[in-house]
Amino acid sequence: MQIDIIETTGLGDRSYLISAGGVGVVVDPQRDIDRVLALTEKRGVQIALVLETHLHNDYLTGGLELARTVGADYAVPAGDTVAFERTPATDGDVLAAGPMRLRVLHTPGHTHHHVSYVLTDADGAVQAVFTGGSMLYGSTGRTDLVGPDHTDELTHAQYHSVRRLVDELPAGTPVFPSHGFGSFCAATPTSGDSSTVGEQARVNPALTQDEQTFVDELIAGLTAIPAWYAHMGPGNAAGPAPVDLSMPKPVDPAELADRLAAGEWVIDLRSRTAFAAGHLPGALNFELAIANFVTYVGWLVPWGAPLTLIGETGQQVADARRELVRIGIDRLAGAAIGSPEQLAAGRQLDSYPVSDFPGLAAAMAADPDLVVVDARRDDERAGGGVRGSVHIPIHELTDRIDEVPGGEVWVYCGSGYRASIAASLLARAGRRPVLVDGGYGDPDTGAAAAGLHAQPATV
Missing domain, CATH: 3.40.250.10 (Rhodanese-like domain)
Structure with missing residues (x-):
């Protein structure tokens, strides 16, 4: 059997194509299914089965369209209410595709009805497990996306789901999660690009901590939820429309x-x-x-x-x-x-300066009242920030832009990316931004190296 990874770097997710005997199985496909179809053509396989581990909260699935396009069975967790025909994936079910068998394990935590799929050959030998948003590499999927009233319950469930995977599968089983490569669906930062069940037994917090410690630390570490997540679950339950990758209409x-x-x-x-x-x-x-x-x-x-x-x-x-x-x-x-x-077309362009943390340090030395905005998230700010800076996370800036004084404003983040967005928002609002383009934690040119980092209590 061959397992191909289909990376979606922009969302920090992975989809998978499993190939054996001219037959393909796809797990958690993204919406732009042309990538999957090109890979199946390269591998010379016909997709027989498309699997979803859960109704995703960070993207619209391509599973429904892919299954309809190629005439494959489409399996979705049985407990989820959806507006389309599907094969309900229920704990203990075994789904067949050519020489492959996929055993369904109910692994709630990331969602109530989340499942994992254990890949075996026709003789029952375990080849891999596809864990979606359950067991990640050194972490687990976050448990607060269904709603705050369910977070505690789902965090306890996540703990037991990850332990079930370890209890029921051989230590050498390769683990293939869908989240955890930069996705905000990970509860805490992940580590590594590959792993096995046995390795996770040694490093995963759900397997190295007692239950209440795991629950308390996971919930305490949860960060802000991206705004678009609110629309993904309902969209996936309704069934996304076929994807349209055509060029937008030209604007003169x-x-x-x-x-x-x-x-x-x-x-x-x-x-x-x-x-x-x-x-x-x-x-x-x-x-x-x-x-x-x-x-x-x-x-x-x-x-x-x-x-x-x-x-x-x-x-x-x-x-x-x-x-x-x-x-x-x-x-x-x-x-x-x-x-x-x-x-x-003849109109004047706007511009603003770009600097770095040493440049910011020099500017602050020359002007102690310099306005500096920190556009990082709350969890990043908790580790400290540039002394005297105003903390407005980038996702709050449009609603809080009146809190930024007029005139020159220096803005930074963790890498310069969010600061560039913030600078453009500030420019549109009539401020005079200076973009701090650099890594906050860079050992040579970051905030600490420039003498700017202050601990939380003194920021």
Whole structure:
């Protein structure tokens, strides 16, 4: 049997194609199913079975469309109420696909009805386990996505689910989770790119801690939930519409100027330094960096708001489009392609300075009253921050921008990515931002190296 990993780096997730004897099984596919179809063609297999470990909260699934496209059976946890025909996956069921067998284990915790799939050959020998949002590498799936009233119950359930996997499976069983590679569905940071059941027995908190310690520490470590998550579970239960990866309609410079003047969400996909050097007034910078782009567009742009993309090339816009459909942002208002100078059509561009933490230290020494904004999350700020900085997490900035004084504002985050978004939001609001482009924790040029890091009590 061959197991192919299909990475979705922008969301920190993995899907899987299992191949054996010309037959394929797909686990937790993302919505852009053309990647899966291309891989099945390469492997020379026909998909017979598509499996979901749970109704996902961080993306819209491609499972329903994939199953319909290839004529495969579509298995979804039996306890979930959905608006389409499916094969209910119930604890103890064994689903067959060619020489492969997939045994269903109910592993609640990430959701109430979450299941894992144990892959065996026709003789019953265990080959792997697909754990979705249950057992992750050195962690587990978060337990607060169903709602705060269920978090304690589901955290206890997660503890027992992970232990069930260890109790019932050989130590050498390879573990293949769907979350945990940067996904906000992980309860705590994960470690590594591969693992086995036996290794997890030695390192996973659900297996090295007593139950109440595990529950208390997991709940205490839960971070903010991205805003778009609220729409994914209902969308997956209803059944996502077929994916549309076509190019958005073109927007000419005059229309683009009108949209910017109206304060619409117009997103420039270029690098943060290129944007800072020159951009259309009112545009916002969400750099098309695979690991962050879709997370922060989904988190900050109000759901359903008209969204226009600005790209230097058609491919850049197409790549952004692919990222966005994965979380259900389907109806783009359009896209403009070209350089800022071309799209400005004679109008003056805006710009703002870019610096780093040593530059910030020098500026603060010259002006003790300098306004500095920390755009990191609460859990990051809990470890300290630049002394005297105002803490406004990036996902709260649009609602709290009036808290930022007028004039010059320096803004930083953990890497520079969120700070670039914040700087563009501040510029649109009439402030004069300076982007601190650098890693907060960088040992050579970060905040501590520049003498700026202060402990929580003194920030």
